[in-house]
Amino acid sequence: xxxxISPLAPKKHAKLPPLDGVRIATAEAGIKYxxxxxxxxxxxxxxxxxxxxxxxxxxxxxxxxxxxxNLSGGKARMLVVNSGxxxxxxxxxxxxxxxxxxxxxxxxxxxxxxxxxxxxxxxxGEPLDAGKFSHLLKDMAKTADAGMWGEAGKAxxxxxxYPKYATATVKLGDADVxxxxxxxxxxxxxxxxxxxxxFVATDAPIAAPVLQQMLSAxxxxxxxxxxxxxxxxxxxxxxxxxxGAASKRGVAKITDPKDPRLAQFRRALNRILKxxxxxxxxxxxxxxxxxxxxxxxxxxxxxxxxxxxSIANSPLVKTAVAGEDANWGRVVMAVGKAGEPxxxxxxxxxxxxxxxxxxxxxxPDYSEEATSAYMKGDEIVIRADIGLGRGKATVWTxxxxxxxxxxNGDYRS
Numbered sequence: 001x002x003x004x005i006s007p008l009a010p011k012k013h014a015k016l017p018p019l020d021g022v023r024i025a026t027a028e029a030g031i032k033y034x035x036x037x038x039x040x041x042x043x044x045x046x047x048x049x050x051x052x053x054x055x056x057x058x059x060x061x062x063x064x065x066x067x068x069x070n071l072s073g074g075k076a077r078m079l080v081v082n083s084g085x086x087x088x089x090x091x092x093x094x095x096x097x098x099x100x101x102x103x104x105x106x107x108x109x110x111x112x113x114x115x116x117x118x119x120x121x122x123x124x125g126e127p128l129d130a131g132k133f134s135h136l137l138k139d140m141a142k143t144a145d146a147g148m149w150g151e152a153g154k155a156x157x158x159x160x161x162y163p164k165y166a167t168a169t170v171k172l173g174d175a176d177v178x179x180x181x182x183x184x185x186x187x188x189x190x191x192x193x194x195x196x197x198x199f200v201a202t203d204a205p206i207a208a209p210v211l212q213q214m215l216s217a218x219x220x221x222x223x224x225x226x227x228x229x230x231x232x233x234x235x236x237x238x239x240x241x242x243x244g245a246a247s248k249r250g251v252a253k254i255t256d257p258k259d260p261r262l263a264q265f266r267r268a269l270n271r272i273l274k275x276x277x278x279x280x281x282x283x284x285x286x287x288x289x290x291x292x293x294x295x296x297x298x299x300x301x302x303x304x305x306x307x308x309x310s311i312a313n314s315p316l317v318k319t320a321v322a323g324e325d326a327n328w329g330r331v332v333m334a335v336g337k338a339g340e341p342x343x344x345x346x347x348x349x350x351x352x353x354x355x356x357x358x359x360x361x362x363x364p365d366y367s368e369e370a371t372s373a374y375m376k377g378d379e380i381v382i383r384a385d386i387g388l389g390r391g392k393a394t395v396w397t398x399x400x401x402x403x404x405x406x407x408n409g410d411y412r413s
Contacts, residue, residue, distance in 0.1 A: 006161045008282035008290055008378060008398075014165040016149035016180040020203045021045040021243025023144035026155040029133035032084025032122055037155040039133050041140040042079040042199065043109055048243045050076035050117065051211035053219050055236035062087045062094035063118040064237060066102060070114050074208030076241055077111035079199065080118050080137065081156050083184070087120040087128040088234040097130040104134035108141035119197050119237045121184060122158050153182040156197055159407055160186045164279040168268040173261050175249045177204040181272045185280035187228055187408060198223070198238045198276055204265060205244035205253040213257045214266055215240050222273035225305075225395045228284035229404070230313035240269075281396045286403025289321055290396065294383045298391030303340040305393035310338035311382060318400035321380055326371035328356040335384055346387030351375065 022044055026037040052071050054064050080101055087094050098118055106113040120128060153163030164183040169176050185196030206214075215238070223238060247253060254262060282290050293312045298304035311317055311334040320327040328349050335342050345360035352374045355363045374380075380399075 004161065006283045007288060009162045010279065013163065014167050016165055016167045016182075017178060018146035019178055019180050019201055019243070020245035020248075021048060022201050022241070023146050024148035024152050025140035025144040026148065026151045027133070027136050027140055029082065029136060031082055031128070031132055037151065038083045039136065039140075040079075040081040040152050040155040041137060041144060042152070042201070042241075043141050043144045044076050044078065044241055045243050045245065046077065048076045048241050049074055049206065049208040049211055050239060050241050051208055051215045052117075052237065052239040053215055054238075055233055057232050057234050057236070059089060059234050061120060061235045062090060062098045063120045064235060065095075066098045067117050067119070067237060067239070070117060073114045075115050076117055077115040078105045078109040078117070078141070079239065079241070080105050080116065081197065081199070082120050082128070082133060083156050083158050084122040085120060085126055085128040086122050086124050086235050088124045090125065090127050093127045097128045100130040101134050104130070104137050108137040117239055119235070119239075121156065121197050121235055124234055149180055149182065156182065156184040158184065158186070159285055160184050160283055162283060164276055164283070166272040166275040168272055170264045170268040172204050172246065172251050172265055175246055175251045177202055177246045177251065177265065179265075179268055179272055181276050183276040183280055186283045187231075187285040187404070196233050196236060196280070199241070200239070200269070200272060201241040201243065203243050203245040205247040205251055206242040207253065207255045210254055210257045210259075210262070211240055211242055214262070214269055218266075218270045218273045221394070222270065222277045225393075226277045226281045227309060227312050227395065227397045228281060228287070229400075278396060281398050284398035284404075285407045286401040287398035288378065288401055289399040290379045291318070291321055291398060292379070292381045292394060292396050294381070294392070294394045295386065296383065296392045297385040297387045297389060298393070299341045299386075299389045300391040301393055302391070304386075304391040305395065306340050307335055307338040307342070307384065307386065308393045308395045310334045311384065312395045312397035315400055317382075318397065321375070322399035322401045324372065324375040326351055326356065326368065326375050331382060331384055332357065335386070341388055342386050343388060348385040348387065350381075350383040352381050
């Protein structure tokens with residue numbers, strides 16, 4: 001955890017209530033960090049269902065491989081997460097570590113190794129010694145406590161400057177159910193089917209296929225619409241666990257994604273995913289400003305998203321925002337290079353509510369003074385209208401400052 005907390009950090013953190021069917025423990029295993037927790041265990045009641053989305057990197061970590069394999073079973077009893085080492089690009093040793101950890105976790109939880117899920121975050125290419133922490137799992141499972149959500153968020157951080165939490169309570173039929181979520185991520189964030197690491201749990205009784213459908217749909221405009229630096233991690237993992245404990249309060253299990261009782265739950269889950277994703281952006285390494293990029297008038301929604309990401313990932317756009325420079329020419333550049341249908345003479349660009357360019361040239365009413373004043377805010381909105389169709393998309397990013405280079409220039413040393 002950085003000594004300097006991001007200026008975009010929430011003024012106060014959400015307090016996550018205990019959740020029936022989930023118990024949590026953390027420990028200091030000394031994997032990379034000293035004098036801080038770096039190991040998280042979540043123990044789930046029998047019958048807990050699970051869904052997940054993962055990185056589409058062609059160099060996935062060993063824990064991602066294991067999670068993908070175990071996800072087909074749809075059941076979860078234990079999650080083990082370590083920070084400080086990604087166990088990625090570690091070859092046979094990496095597979096041995098995940099196998100040893102899964103066996104130790106299964107013994108600790110009294111379950112099958114196929115009901116264990118693992119996630120690791122940190123340095124790529126360094127072997128992860130399971131012997132450093134697998135012996136801790138038995139005691140952690142015994143002492144795990146439902147009220148440890150706050151500690152869970154802290155144990156999974158790497159270069160994060162603050163832990164990330166979100167919670168919601170909604171009606172499912174006639175009873176209340178709760179959804180809790182934590183996330184970590186600050187750099188190497190350009191998710192493709194997840195973020196760095198995020199774990200969401202609910203006491204709702206929802207079957208794994210229904211959970212998966214909601215999660216896959218929900219990531220599209222949340223975790224898959226944020227970028228810090230255009231780099232997709234080897235380790236991106238987003239898992240949702242449904243303990244089903246609310247069935248003890250009379251909630252019937254949901255096995256159909258079209259079940260009308262799901263409407264409120266689906267909205268709440270999407271809000272939590274968006275909340276966590278934006279907290280990741282606001283903790284972007286060295287970030288001082290949140291940037292929302294909306295593209296309208298594109299040929300299709302897919303095309304709009306590609307153009308929006310071209311703008312959001314442009315180092316020139318991001319450094320202009322960091323320097324509070326209303327350099328809209330860089331937005332024009334990013335639209336032009338996106339490889340999507342666009343017409344220079346139909347393009348319009350806004351910073352906030354100020355239209356800076358229209359019909360392929362500077363807006364005749366453009367005011368440098370007003371736009372420069374707008375750029376001093378810590379939340380910047382950029383909009384580009386392509387003028388060709390009805391495609392629309394919004395993505396979120398942050399500015400690019402000298403601190404990003406400093407953080408990443410000596411990450412391993």
